[in-house]
Amino acid sequence: MAWGLAAPAVGVIALVALVPIAATAWEALHLHDLRMPWLGRPFAGAANFVEAAYDPRFRAAVIHTVGFATVSVALELVLGLALALAMHAASRGRGLFRTAALLPWTIPTVVAALVWRFIFDAQVGVLTTSLREAGIVGTSFDWFVHPLAAWVPVVAADVWKTTPFVGLLLLAGLQTIDPALHDAARVDGAGPVRRFLTITLPLLAPAIVVAAAFRTLDALRLFDLVYVLTGGGPGTATEPLSMYAFVTLMQRLRFGYGSALSITVFLLTFVFALVWVRALGRALAEERR
Amino acid sequence: MHRASRDVEPYREERIEPDYIRAGGSDRNAHHLTGATSLADTAVPGIIGAAMPMRTGVLVLLCLSAAAACAPSSRPGPLTFSGSAVGAEADVVRRQLARFGERYPGVRVELRVTPDAADQRRQLYVQWLNARTEEPDVLQLDVIWTAEFAAAGWILPLDAAVPDAGDFVPAALTAARWRGTLYAVPWFIDVGLLYRRTDLVPEAPRSLSGLRDAARRAVETGAAPFGLVWQGARYEGLVTVFLEHLGAFGGGILDEDGRVIVDAAPAVSALTFMRDALAPAGFAPPSVLTWQEEQARFAFQNGDAVFMRNWPYAWGLLADASRSRVAGRFAVAPFPAADGGRPTAALGGAQLAVNAHTADPALARELVAFLTAPEQMLERARLAAQLPARQSLYDSDALAGALPLPLDQIGAAIAAAQTRPVTPVYSELSEILQVRLHRALTGQQEPAAALRDAAAEMRALLARAGLTGEGTAP
Numbered sequence: 001m002a003w004g005l006a007a008p009a010v011g012v013i014a015l016v017a018l019v020p021i022a023a024t025a026w027e028a029l030h031l032h033d034l035r036m037p038w039l040g041r042p043f044a045g046a047a048n049f050v051e052a053a054y055d056p057r058f059r060a061a062v063i064h065t066v067g068f069a070t071v072s073v074a075l076e077l078v079l080g081l082a083l084a085l086a087m088h089a090a091s092r093g094r095g096l097f098r099t100a101a102l103l104p105w106t107i108p109t110v111v112a113a114l115v116w117r118f119i120f121d122a123q124v125g126v127l128t129t130s131l132r133e134a135g136i137v138g139t140s141f142d143w144f145v146h147p148l149a150a151w152v153p154v155v156a157a158d159v160w161k162t163t164p165f166v167g168l169l170l171l172a173g174l175q176t177i178d179p180a181l182h183d184a185a186r187v188d189g190a191g192p193v194r195r196f197l198t199i200t201l202p203l204l205a206p207a208i209v210v211a212a213a214f215r216t217l218d219a220l221r222l223f224d225l226v227y228v229l230t231g232g233g234p235g236t237a238t239e240p241l242s243m244y245a246f247v248t249l250m251q252r253l254r255f256g257y258g259s260a261l262s263i264t265v266f267l268l269t270f271v272f273a274l275v276w277v278r279a280l281g282r283a284l285a286e287e288r289r
Numbered sequence: 290m291h292r293a294s295r296d297v298e299p300y301r302e303e304r305i306e307p308d309y310i311r312a313g314g315s316d317r318n319a320h321h322l323t324g325a326t327s328l329a330d331t332a333v334p335g336i337i338g339a340a341m342p343m344r345t346g347v348l349v350l351l352c353l354s355a356a357a358a359c360a361p362s363s364r365p366g367p368l369t370f371s372g373s374a375v376g377a378e379a380d381v382v383r384r385q386l387a388r389f390g391e392r393y394p395g396v397r398v399e400l401r402v403t404p405d406a407a408d409q410r411r412q413l414y415v416q417w418l419n420a421r422t423e424e425p426d427v428l429q430l431d432v433i434w435t436a437e438f439a440a441a442g443w444i445l446p447l448d449a450a451v452p453d454a455g456d457f458v459p460a461a462l463t464a465a466r467w468r469g470t471l472y473a474v475p476w477f478i479d480v481g482l483l484y485r486r487t488d489l490v491p492e493a494p495r496s497l498s499g500l501r502d503a504a505r506r507a508v509e510t511g512a513a514p515f516g517l518v519w520q521g522a523r524y525e526g527l528v529t530v531f532l533e534h535l536g537a538f539g540g541g542i543l544d545e546d547g548r549v550i551v552d553a554a555p556a557v558s559a560l561t562f563m564r565d566a567l568a569p570a571g572f573a574p575p576s577v578l579t580w581q582e583e584q585a586r587f588a589f590q591n592g593d594a595v596f597m598r599n600w601p602y603a604w605g606l607l608a609d610a611s612r613s614r615v616a617g618r619f620a621v622a623p624f625p626a627a628d629g630g631r632p633t634a635a636l637g638g639a640q641l642a643v644n645a646h647t648a649d650p651a652l653a654r655e656l657v658a659f660l661t662a663p664e665q666m667l668e669r670a671r672l673a674a675q676l677p678a679r680q681s682l683y684d685s686d687a688l689a690g691a692l693p694l695p696l697d698q699i700g701a702a703i704a705a706a707q708t709r710p711v712t713p714v715y716s717e718l719s720e721i722l723q724v725r726l727h728r729a730l731t732g733q734q735e736p737a738a739a740l741r742d743a744a745a746e747m748r749a750l751l752a753r754a755g756l757t758g759e760g761t762a763p
Contacts, residue, residue: 122576233523235728
């Protein structure tokens with residue numbers, strides 16, 4: 001009876017999630033290039049995955065993806081925590097403050113990316129022209145032409161857009177902390193830093209883990225920001241995994257190899273999700289104790 | 290063709306499904322079903338933003354579940370034509386298709402609107418033709434796709450349909466042939482041009498060093514902030530710019546036998562020249578490495594550049610005095626040569642081909658012959674300012690007054706026209722080159738090393754495709 005009632009839901013999940021993933025995994029085991037029909041579609045075993053392991057562009061893409069996730073999520077957690085503390089402390093105009101802080105989160109990523117592209121533009125961009133006038137950068141400096149500098153707009157746009165989201169999650173965590181704890185600590189003579197380190201931070205840990213989990217999973221799937229801001233360039237210096245998979249599948253039309261890359265993105269995200277869920281469970285268990 | 294992509298027209302989804310749903314036991318149908326799954330596959334996590342395949346995938350699922358609703362319409366239906374249908378081009382093509390219908394009573398030709406962005410149209414074509422759909426019967430191909438489609442068996446030979454093939458611009462004809470057989474008919478052409486400010490540089494530079502000196506002098510005297518601007522973003526346009534520098538030094542990407550020669554000395558000189566132009570003491574702004582056609586045009590149009598490499602479309606816009614600061618003060622010439630090379634103009638443009646699975650090959654060939662006849666080309670030149678692909682039209686006075694560009698200046702560029710490599714794997718070859726060129730130009734690799742890596746990757750690609758060496762064939 002229970003299974004019967006669950007069947008429609010299970011069927012839908014199978015149709016929209018499991019079947020496509022299984023089909024992609026199956027495709028990844030074949031040599032299949034849409035533009036070379038004369039090669040057919042022979043079964044190739046793990047050849048596509050072996051090719052990926054030796055593909056320098058793929059390895060660079062993995063490094064780009066993981067590096068971006070680490071840097072941007074770290075920045076977002078620090079800034080988000082500061083934002084949450086400010087929102088928590090604000091007494092007057094609290095509602096207005098919170099709404100204003102959330103604005104970036106409500107803007108579609110592609111629109112935000114276009115605006116950031118404009119800010120960093122070498123000819124007319126506000127930031128670049130101000131830096132040039134201040135003599136900090138040379139006249140021919142262009143963010144999008146330098147392999148490392150090109151990451152700055154990407155990380156800046158991501159941090160700007162998602163810090164409010166992290167801030168909101170952490171604010172919810174802050175509000176569950178009993179103010180009596182702080183009062184008691186204050187009576188015992190603990191200063192603000194001590195109270196932050198021994199009361200706020202440990203009690204906020206579950207919220208931090210949740211925020212970090214959401215943001216890391218998002219950051220590992222980085223695509224739209226890079227697509228609009230740098231196109232993966234200069235060269236392939238800012239190309240993340242999902243963009244390399246996209247190029248392989250949709251531009252090169254190498255369905256076999258592209259599927260193998262997609263499966264790798266999927267596995268990477270999946271493993272991170274598992275690890276984080278474990279960490280989350282542990283954090284919650286500790287809190288209960 | 291390389292213009293900034295305009296709004297993408299929604300493509301006709303009902304054209305995709307007929308073959309997927311003809312489920313049966315044969316190998317052919319089994320292949321189609323695999324094709325359908327692989328389209329659905331692309332809707333996996335990680336391919337965010339790939340709206341097109343997801344839509345296709347959903348569509349396929351819908352069709353699989355409601356096969357009856359998607360049954361292929363029975364022939365004889367209208368003949369279908371797929372190509373650009375934006376602005377003036379749309380008017381011209383609609384007018385000509387209607388005229389074809391009048392000439393053949395009972396025949397109706399429908400326009401299937403496809404995305405105007407070249408990459409997207411190609412992806413769509415590849416998916417359709419892989420599924421062996423009967424429509425569209427006639428396809429507008431970019432000059433660089435013909436070999437790919439011909440080798441895959443997706444388009445029909447057209448030798449019999451074009452008795453006067455010798456009339457076409459030779460470079461365009463080269464791009465339309467695969468293994469000696471004509472698979473497409475040149476429709477209109479595009480050639481890379483060197484625009485220059487006639488008030489600053491009255492005479493076209495005779496050599497590449499002359500161009501460099503004039504550009505550098507203009508920057509040093511403050512006549513304009515930039516000496517030369519071109520298309521340096523990592524996309525197809527960069528390859529055409531490189532091809533012109535390459536020709537100037539006497540190099541090439543593939544030799545006549547299809548062997549990779551892009552790591553030879555002339556190519557290294559060409560890429561080094563391009564990189565040095567971007568150096569602090571150079572004459573081109575490093576920002577060109579993020580520019581496509583339109584950004585270069587804006588810079589030139591605002592009077593910020595002495596020279597610009599661009600396509601003929603820019604002429605009409607630059608000549609418009611209400612928007613352009615350089616109206617009446619510019620001219621064009623082919624990109625000049627260095628020692629040991631020749632002036633080179635990258636060839637672009639469109640060709641017409643016939644779907645190999647069309648229901649009516651004879652009529653489809655008739656349509657191709659009609660659209661590429663001199664009268665239709667002249668009308669297209671007059672109304673859409675696109676250059677005819679027939680050499681004789683330039684040699685006679687038929688074109689006088691039809692085009693905004695001066696015929697003598699454009700004629701020199703057409704004589705210098707050079708195709709990009711004619712190979713079934715051109716798209717991927719180009720992508721390899723784009724990445725390596727961009728790495729070298731942004732200082733991540735030395736030109737020689739970048740080209741060595743590019744050549745190695747290209748050789749591996751040709752080997753994988755079974756196209757190594759002479760007699761390249763599937």
